[in-house]
């Protein structure tokens with residue numbers, strides 16, 4: 568097992584990719600906490616992880632709450648070995664909008680969730696990260712390829728990718744590695760949270776699938792496999808790097 572005895576904190580570990588990461592990390596011997604806002608899905612996820620990851624309710628866009636939450640984690644578990652900053656994605660209606668129609672409110676909500684919360688999650692976790700810890704930021708192929716209607720999301724995710732370089736350089740002295748996992752289209756509940764009708768969601772998913780050279784969407788378990796690699800000693804010489812796991816969309 569690659570993560571025996573490791574303490575991991577996974578934001579958004581109660582759904583989709585984050586839950587897939589929690590499952591793979593638990594299978595490799597890690598334990599720790601999963602963070603989200605929805606009490607029920609947190610509880611259900613923790614139960615199906617056989618309690619390896621305890622559920623903690625926290626809105627990652629609330630900086631004060633992040634600070635309190637990490638102080639509690641430190642008290643309960645001691646230092647953190649692995650931090651997965653995965654919470655993010657859609658903000659409901661306003662997630663997909665033509666550039667000319669984006670208003671300040673949806674711009675702020677999108678960047679608060681997908682960039683600002685990433686920045687402050689790492690900052691507030693920092694005093695509690697062990698030397699040699701692995702930090703994994705979840706970005707997206709939207710940082711590499713144009714998806715019309717997703718200007719703010721894409722810019723925020725590009726910011727996340729870039730953040731990993733600077734943070735890696737700044738945290739090098741403590742042996743903390745910061746890397747990025749950039750998924751392509753992964754079948755998760757995110758598509759049902761964008762404020763579209765069922766038909767629009769189906770069309771959107773099939774539009775995304777059509778451009779995937781592997782002719783299928785990815786799975787949360789596959790993202791979990793990449794995250795385990797980045798969290799474990801197997802990636803000990805990998806720092807400030809990004810793994811694009813997208814079935815070939817960006818490179819083929």
Ligand SMILES: NC(=O)c1ccc[n+]([C@@H]2O[C@H](COP(=O)([O-])OP(=O)(O)OC[C@H]3O[C@@H](n4cnc5c(N)ncnc54)[C@H](OP(=O)(O)O)[C@@H]3O)[C@@H](O)[C@H]2O)c1
Pocket residue numbers: 578579580581582583584585602603604605606608625626627628653654655656657680705706707708749750751752753754755756757758760
């Ligand atoms: N699915 C894809 O195709 C895809 C592709 C590229 C990148 N990504 C990225 O992968 C990450 C996970 O997405 P997903 O597809 O797994 O979506 P998902 O199933 O909707 O999961 C999103 C997770 O983030 C949590 N979350 C959202 N807002 C939060 C907040 N303010 N505070 C705390 N937790 C919050 C949600 O929990 P609560 O609802 O309980 O708050 C949920 O656990 C996101 O960063 C997304 O941008 C996804």
